[in-house]
Amino acid sequence: MIAELSLLLIDDDELDRLAITRTLRKSAVPCDVSYAETAAAGLQMASNRKFDAILLDYRLPDQNGLEVLRALRGGAYDSVAVVMLSRYENESLAEECLEAGAQDFLLKDEVNSRHLTRVVVQARQRFQIEERLRYSLEQVRCLSEHDALTGLMNRRGFERSLEAQLARVRRSDGRLAILLLDLDDFKSINDTMGHDAGDQLLVEVARRLTLIARDGDLLCRLGGDEFVVMMTSLDHDEQAIVLADRINARLREPIFIGSSEQTITASIGIAVLGNITDNAADLLKYADLAMYQAKLDGRNKSRFYSVSLQEAVQFRSVIKNDLQRALEKDELKIYYQPQIRSADGSLRGMEALLRWHHPRLGVLSPAAFLAIAEETGLIVDIGAWVLHEGCRQLKAWRERYSPRLADLTLAINLSAVQIKQAQLPHTVMSALAQSGLPANALELEITESMLIEVTTDTVSLLSEISAQGVAMSLDDFGTGYSSLDHLKLFPISILKIDKGFVSALGEGGKSEKLFMAIIAFAKALNMQIVVEGVETQAQLEFCTLQGCDLLQGYFYSKPIPAEEFEATFLMAQAQPSQV
């Protein structure tokens, strides 16, 4: 039971005010009525005091009732039930008032005591129910826009906030940056320590981000191990980089999960609104591309989105897609580069160097696609193809230019992925068997960097191949670890000195001394020495004088297609035994 209703009547017509007051006095519920004659006075009173309901006349001297109603619902006033009063019947106006937030619409002529009291009481109840509903909806919206685990905004909340911030930034000509973080190797924590541990780590990351964020920055967990920091105001791009550095420094600090100490890092992509786009979806996409680049660049880094970065990412994606079918479409080719005996300038053999005749991009060098081939595992099939095709070609040439060139050899590069494949010895042997080549016609090149993560499996794999008579050569020697252990562990009989040393020959510096030391060292170990990157007559003479066995480089030829190699180096040196 309501003890008393406190009402505000806003009406400029004195007779109407008296009539309504008389009616209310007859009501079963006592009413305390305050009065205002203008919209401005009514709004003023509504802001000073809380009423149970406002009776609001539509026609007021300074504003119409609908405008007053909208002002009352605008948020600056305590929420209150509103009953509109009108002298004239107007269905569409009544509808408009209800839509704008009035709880009822009454014709003044219809007002009697019971009716008016019931309307006011019901308006008040309806308003209270609406308020509760609004609160519940707000709670649901809040829950649906927040991540239950970390309490940060989720993707939905982020998207809504981003749209709102974008509108603000456009209006104020401001700037906004998005830092998209993806935790490095989070999966392994989940896999090795379990999902509870993973969850604890995510909560700790959220906590650290909250500590680092500045006032006004918005934090969000997009899902999984992806977080976003939205900098809603910044003067310079550098501020975003500084924040990214602070985030990574803070994340690197040890995290204790139970009794175990963990460290986590993140790859961070940054995109700034206005620099490249003023569209929300693009901004997140660009931050994602930059984050992906940070991962490619070795993780635990931040990268800024730029047009050139996008071009690089797009190029990568084209290569990745097209490489799948390059083998089937016969687009991969082997180019050959001669290896010359320093003693007499005769052809000892050649190195097989892969090229991709891309239908749109032209001839691509391994640098453009090898890393992707390794990442996707395609290198296993590609490498097997190089072995088979190279052996087939060598056998054909040996036979065609026998007897003079019957002992030509072929050097083929192996990739780090291939040397971890248990089937490698089988692939090599089947390439030799199918072509009919003897094992000593083949030389396999590995680089020092491949041997860093040596396992006993790798050692036995390469030893198995070498035991069959295939020579192993250590490529790019002098550029990596130059570890004596590698020479001891692996069955290496050929040392290939990197072209970096050759280009420095004649300068008399450290490189030249190292070059000579490597030769002395290889000779002491009875290894054959191949020098790559020979480009000038002077380099040729120097290497020959120092006792290098084989020379390779642009001085003789760049790597060239098989037909050209045959015409230039084989036909010129020997008459084919069969044509």
Ligand SMILES: Nc1nc2c(ncn2[C@@H]2O[C@H](COP(=O)(O)O[C@H]3[C@@H](O)[C@H](n4cnc5c(=O)[nH]c(N)nc54)O[C@@H]3COP(=O)(O)O)[C@@H](O)[C@H]2O)c(=O)[nH]1
């Ligand atoms: N796993 C596989 N890796 C391969 C295969 N084919 C090539 N590769 C690897 O790619 C690297 C780059 O090859 P490429 O771009 O062909 O470069 C070679 C020569 O073109 C270049 N070269 C040779 N002589 C000179 C010279 O006088 N000057 C100069 N600036 N460059 C020269 O050097 C590269 C020689 O390679 P390598 O002897 O192997 O070090 C290449 O290094 C391979 O690792 C493949 O089929 N599988």
